[in-house]
Amino acid sequence: MSEQAHFLRKEKEAVIIQRKKTQSGAGAAMEPLQLGKRVKAIRLGKSLTLEEASQLTGLARSTLSKIENEQISPTFAAVTKLVNGLGIDIPQLFSPAGRKGATGGRRDITLKGTGTLHPTPTYEHELLATELSGKKMIPYKTTICARSFEEYQDWIRHEGEEFMLVLSGKVRLYTEFYQPADMEEGDSAYYDASMGHVVISTGKEDARILWVTT
Amino acid sequence: MSEQAHFLRKEKEAVIIQRKKTQSGAGAAMEPLQLGKRVKAIRLGKSLTLEEASQLTGLARSTLSKIENEQISPTFAAVTKLVNGLGIDIPQLFSPAGRKGATGGRRDITLKGTGTLHPTPTYEHELLATELSGKKMIPYKTTICARSFEEYQDWIRHEGEEFMLVLSGKVRLYTEFYQPADMEEGDSAYYDASMGHVVISTGKEDARILWVTT
DNA sequence: TAGAAAAGTTTCCTATAGGAAACTTTTGGG
DNA sequence: CCCAAAAGTTTCCTATAGGAAACTTTTCTA
Numbered sequence: 001m002s003e004q005a006h007f008l009r010k011e012k013e014a015v016i017i018q019r020k021k022t023q024s025g026a027g028a029a030m031e032p033l034q035l036g037k038r039v040k041a042i043r044l045g046k047s048l049t050l051e052e053a054s055q056l057t058g059l060a061r062s063t064l065s066k067i068e069n070e071q072i073s074p075t076f077a078a079v080t081k082l083v084n085g086l087g088i089d090i091p092q093l094f095s096p097a098g099r100k101g102a103t104g105g106r107r108d109i110t111l112k113g114t115g116t117l118h119p120t121p122t123y124e125h126e127l128l129a130t131e132l133s134g135k136k137m138i139p140y141k142t143t144i145c146a147r148s149f150e151e152y153q154d155w156i157r158h159e160g161e162e163f164m165l166v167l168s169g170k171v172r173l174y175t176e177f178y179q180p181a182d183m184e185e186g187d188s189a190y191y192d193a194s195m196g197h198v199v200i201s202t203g204k205e206d207a208r209i210l211w212v213t214t
Numbered sequence: 215m216s217e218q219a220h221f222l223r224k225e226k227e228a229v230i231i232q233r234k235k236t237q238s239g240a241g242a243a244m245e246p247l248q249l250g251k252r253v254k255a256i257r258l259g260k261s262l263t264l265e266e267a268s269q270l271t272g273l274a275r276s277t278l279s280k281i282e283n284e285q286i287s288p289t290f291a292a293v294t295k296l297v298n299g300l301g302i303d304i305p306q307l308f309s310p311a312g313r314k315g316a317t318g319g320r321r322d323i324t325l326k327g328t329g330t331l332h333p334t335p336t337y338e339h340e341l342l343a344t345e346l347s348g349k350k351m352i353p354y355k356t357t358i359c360a361r362s363f364e365e366y367q368d369w370i371r372h373e374g375e376e377f378m379l380v381l382s383g384k385v386r387l388y389t390e391f392y393q394p395a396d397m398e399e400g401d402s403a404y405y406d407a408s409m410g411h412v413v414i415s416t417g418k419e420d421a422r423i424l425w426v427t428t
Numbered sequence: 429t430a431g432a433a434a435a436g437t438t439t440c441c442t443a444t445a446g447g448a449a450a451c452t453t454t455t456g457g458g
Numbered sequence: 459c460c461c462a463a464a465a466g467t468t469t470c471c472t473a474t475a476g477g478a479a480a481c482t483t484t485t486c487t488a
Contacts, residue, residue, distance in 0.1 A: 035290060049435060060477045065437055072475055075445075076249060077287040107389050107409070112400030116301070127301065129377070129404035136428045137351060139377045139404065158255055163343070163353045163426055167381075173323070186326030190343035190353065212377055212426045214350045263465060274447045279467055286445055289475075 036070035042086055043068070057085030108132045115141065139212045144171060144201040155196025160214035162193040169207025174198045249293075250284035256302055257282070271299030353426045358385055358415040369410025374428035376407040383421025388412045 043053050043064075054061045058081050066072045067082075074082070108129045115126035124143040129135065155176060164173075165188040173181045173189055176196035183189065184203075191197060193213060201207040257267050257278075268275045272295050280286045281296075288296070296302060322343045330341040338357040343349065360366065369390060378387075379402040387395045387403055390410035397403065398417075405411060407427060415421040 050437095051435075061435090062437075062439095062478075063476050066476080069437080071438095073289040073291040075287040075289050075475065076293050078476080079290050079293070107392060107403060107405030109387070109395050109397065109401065109403045112398075125301075128402050132404055135404065136375045137377055137404075137426060139379075139402065139426070159252075161350050163351055165353075165424055181323050183323065184326075187323065188342050188353065189323040190349065190351075191322070210379055210424065212351060212353070214428075264467095265465075275465090276448075276467075276469095277446050280446080283467080285468095289445065292446075 035074070036068045039064075039082060039086075040068040046086070048086075053086065057081045059085075137212050137214055139210070141167065142209045142211060144169070144199055144207045144209060146198075146200045147202075148200060149174060149198060156198055157196050158193050158213075160193050161190065162197070162214075163190045163212045164188060164199070165210045167208040167210055169201055169205050170203035171199050171207045171209065172202050174200075249288070250282045253278075253296060253300075253302075254282040256300055260300065262300075267300065271295045273299075351426050351428060353424070355381065356423045356425060358383070358413055358421045358423060360412075360414045361416075362414060363388060363412060365414070366412050370412055371408050371410050374407050375404065376411070376428075377404045377426045378402060378413070379424045381422040381424055383415055383419050384417035385413050385421045385423065386416050388414075 043050075048056070050061045050064050053059075053064055057064070059067075059078060063072075063074075063078070067074050067078070110128040110130075113126075115128045116130045124145065126141045128139040128141065166183050166185050168185050170182065170184045173183055174197065175181075175191060181189070182202065199207075199209065257264075262270070264275045264278050267273075267278055271278070273281075273292060277286075277288075277292070281288050281292070324342040324344075327340075330344045338359060340355045340357075342353040342355065371390075380397050380399050382399050384396065384398045387397055388411065389395075389405060395403070396416065413421075413423065
């Protein structure tokens with residue numbers, strides 16, 4: 001459709017100009033998610049014109065139009081402006097349509113061993129409750145493969161707080177400002193995750209741990 | 215700032231001199247959020263090299279480097295690849311940068327069976343990490359004594375979100391807007407706690423559960 | 429309806445994102 | 459130490475995002 005329009009336009013301008021503009025033909029950049037449609041729906045839901053949305057977001061009217069029609073993939077900076085200007089709920093933008101937020105009476109059950117796997121040399125993560133987006137907590141189980149502090153490049157540290165519970169095996173929890181602590185099944189710890197921390201297995205078997213992070 | 219960069223580029227083309235990159239100093243593009251640092255932290259947390267991350271995400275090594283060093287603002291498409299490739303939790307990326315951990319480099323370890331007890335007719339709670347105040351999450355283990363829905367006066371509901379993991383035994387999770395779910399050791403659930411919920415033991419033994427609530 | 433104003437789209441251009449490869453820095457041997 | 463390999467950074471280039479303005483379409487209003 002837009003392709004036809006494009007051709008007509010070209011012919012009309014006619015003549016020599018062949019500038020050619022790549023993009024129109026292939027058109028619809030296959031954006032992984034229908035960001036544009038969502039933005040449009042949200043804007044219309046608020047009864048805003050492109051001009052008003054432009055004022056609110058600081059993005060050009062034309063840019064908004066192109067985003068809504070999925071002619072471009074906005075930069076992170078642009079998305080941020082959209083989000084702040086229009087008060088969009090983030091996870092909504094990213095979630096592949098069907099995914100549900102953790103609020104408003106939602107739940108997700110993860111049966112043993114059915115989480116989303118994420119292996120690294122030292123840990124093997126199994127993310128839980130991945131069907132829910134926008135969660136305040138991130139729960140996952142981990143098999144601790146590492147056997148020595150040296151297997152880590154450096155302390156692990158990240159935003160937020162962390163709770164851990166030893167599900168099986170024996171571990172040693174190293175934390176930046178404390179003495180290492182030996183823990184076994186049933187023991188738990190809670191700490192500020194911006195403080196460097198690292199966990200290694202000390203028993204015969206690789207230990208299993210449940211983590212919950214904010 | 216970017217204007218400077220542009221000028222330099224122009225000059226370089228025009229002449230021969232090619233003095234070094236503008237941005238080096240504290241120049242740091244003022245990206246609304248510290249996307250780059252977060253991405254880097256996440257990558258390092260998984261002990262991945264740029265090359266490996268490149269494979270996982272489909273983004274070029276150089277692009278990743280520039281994103282991490284906040285030299286560019288990735289497109290939405292690129293952010294999506296990052297998120298999917300590295301298993302990043304979205305809100306993490308957008309959440310207001312500064313958020314300081316309430317516990318400021320502290321930790322508390324609770325050895326098995328040493329939590330603070332808090333019995334009720336239907337549950338028996340063992341609060342964990344009680345040495346730390348002002349936590350964002352509240353972890354506790356519970357022995358589920360109740361055997362039928364009727365032993366509860368009403369749905370349990372409260373603010374926030376809740377994660378639960380079955381440590382032992384068998385339970386049935388009733389939630390207001392869903393069918394009851396039977397769960398056993400290793401299964402977990404995540405739900406909006408303002409939705410009515412109740413758990414009963416269905417096995418021979420009283421079940422043990424770990425809860426974490428925001 | 430016609431005509432104008434508002435809303436939306438497209439063009440055209442500059443600035444910049446993303447990729448390939450060159451280059452630099454860091455890590456390990458020996 | 460020195461060299462080699464690996465990790466990370468920068469350069470250089472092309473494709474494309476974003477803005478201003480021209481253009482088209484829709485919506486009123488008389």
